[in-house]
Amino acid sequence: MKNSKTVLIDNHPGRNAQTFGIARELGTSMDLIHEPSVGVIGNKGDSQCYLGVQRKVEAIQESLLQQIGESGTKMSMRLVQPEYTIATSDGMRNGTKEMRYSLIGREVTHDSVCEHLSASGLEGTIAVVACDKPPVGTAAAILEHNRPAIIMSDGAIRPGTDSETNEPIDIISGFQIAGHKDGDVKKRVACEACPGYGSCGGMFTYNTMQTFIGVVGLEPLHMVSPASEDPRRVDQFPGELVGYLRSLVESETLPRDIVSRDSLRNAMIVSLAVGGSTNVLLHGPEIARAAGFGNFWRDIISPDEFNHLSQHVVPVLIDARPFGRYSMVDIDGKGGIQVIVKELLAAGLLNGETLTCTGETLAEQVNRLDPPKPDGEVIYTVENPFKPTGGLRVLGGNLSPEYSAVLKLAGVEAGLEDNTFVGKARVFDGEEGLLETLENRPEVFQDNDMVIVRYEGPSGAPGMPEMLDSTSRITTLCRERGIVVGLMTDGRFSGGSVGLVIGHVGPEAALGGEIGLIEDGDEIVIDLNVNEINCTELRYAAKREERRKAWEQTVAGNGGIHPSVGNANTRLLNQMRNSAVPANLGAGMHPGRKLWVSEPRQAVASGFQPKNVHRPGSEKAF
Helix, strand or coil: CCCHHHHHHHHCHHHHHHHHHHHHHHCCCHHHCCCCEEEEEEEEECCHHHCCHHHHHHHHHHHHHHHECCCCCCECCEECCCEEEEECCHHHHCCCHHHHHHHHHHHHHHHHHHHHHHHHCEEEEEEEECCCHHHHHHHHHHHHHCCCEEEEECCECCCEECCCCCCEECHHHHHHCCCCCCHHHHHHHHHHHCCCCCECCCCCHHHHHHHHHHHHCCCCHHHCCCECCCCHHHHCHHHHHHHHHHHHHHHCCCHHHHCCHHHHHHHHHHHHHCCCCCCHHHHHHHHHHHCCCCCHHHHCCCHHHHHHHHHHHCCECECECCCCCECHHHHHHCCCHHHHHHHHHHCCCCCCCCECCCCCEHHHHHHHHCCCCCCCCCECCCCCCCECCCCEEEEECCCCCCCCEEEEHHHCCCCCECCEEEEEEEEECCHHHHHHHHHHCHHHCCCCEEEEECCCCCCCCCCCCECHHHHHHHHHHHHHHCCCEEEEECCECCCCCCCCEEECCCCCHHHCCHHHHCCCCCEEEEECCCCEEEEHHHHCHHHHHHHHHHHHHHHHCCCCCCCCCCCCCCHHHHHHHHHECCHHHCCCECCCCCCCCCCCCCCCCCCCCCCCCCCCCCCCCC
């Protein structure tokens, strides 16, 4: 009697023809073509972020090839050829209409990885990730596929050096000098800011999310912080990754076993401690959704809990760009992200019992790595932190009733007196008008203006572009003139943005949110004592109703859509417009919306509670 493999080979010669051909070309055994498949994937795109990815993928593929086989010491699996995703460059597209594709790139990566994993039936995956959005799309697809997988950061770029001042500079330096009068200076900084290759080097979105993915358990902690060009990434890490993956396959440890409620909370607490990008409050909920949790702010952590942790419990532990001096390679030089995780574990702020991709708990992994103590210059202790409070705050109020709005408190340079800002609205229906004004008439901005940029949300833009160009110009203007100008938007910001900037304000203007009712000269109040943003005029019901009726008439007169929304003239933009969920739920493209969580799971609390978090009279468990 023929065995099942022989039957498969005999009965399906057409399906087997290419499988035999691939095995022959890759140099693997033809007898393994019906074994479970294993492979490596990588993120690619049109910026320096991706230039180092292919050589890591090829190194991992070679390591897999050496460890695939029929002997008892090797993995009895079918090896598939590497696959790559594609995305745009945030840095080169900021301030342009093409920036609308940045967040959509996360969704395109998600779809392409999902197609590859599902159609290929991969039972084991190693992913090399780069830039901001593709790593999140990759992680989300891995969680939905839910077969053994592990992620490695491609690594950050090293800082450049200003040849005049000998100071370290990076891509943010180039954006912040945009308003400089001397064209030669602007060209010199641009030429010197980004030598080599790798993703943005400060604690911007890339490194925020690599830290998040490491702490949540999908990436070994010691692989987060080394530079892209660090030789360990091609000489040492590939073999380690294959070993970890083999253990995950053999133990049937799945991504959703690793990404739990507690590991997600750990990752968000570390994001507060590193002064992370506001984009973590888009990407964290999307990763939670892919892991089966329906609503991040209900199932994982509430806005009230988040703000309490940021205000009273978790300080910023690093002096890092954009709010400080150092880059990720400096953090790596002082022991890496694992130093920060060890410090937070020792302070009782993280649950060390969560599972990780190495097969160890978070605490066990850190203990094995045995990182040094914080050096006190780049990485600080909880007792003597770099900043006394966490780096992020979510805000409610009449402009953000669902607490979708987010402020990167670690990046605020001025404007908060007794934790309060009061200013006058200067309204722009789209970023293009703001950039034109900043370029040609910067003198119109006055002290305590609050710039309102709307119709740039997930549906309105569509695509929710980040506004690094705008925020950088405003930051430079404020520093030069000694004034405070804030910016509030239903769009989003780069992890490199600093200043009094508030993003993700929702509901967004295109969908009838209150931000669409603000008028020039309105009083805008930010009160971090109660974590609210309010428009004083909209406190009055009669005034609010009058403006709402006027807005609805404008929409009705334009065929049911506000004339200030962006043109959705491509298939992807149209998909984003019609399927994007709100920013506080991740701003992803999820057609049908009601079906956007596959295989929902219950958020079960472990009982772990960070130290010094219980508030008298509160029934909430942190």
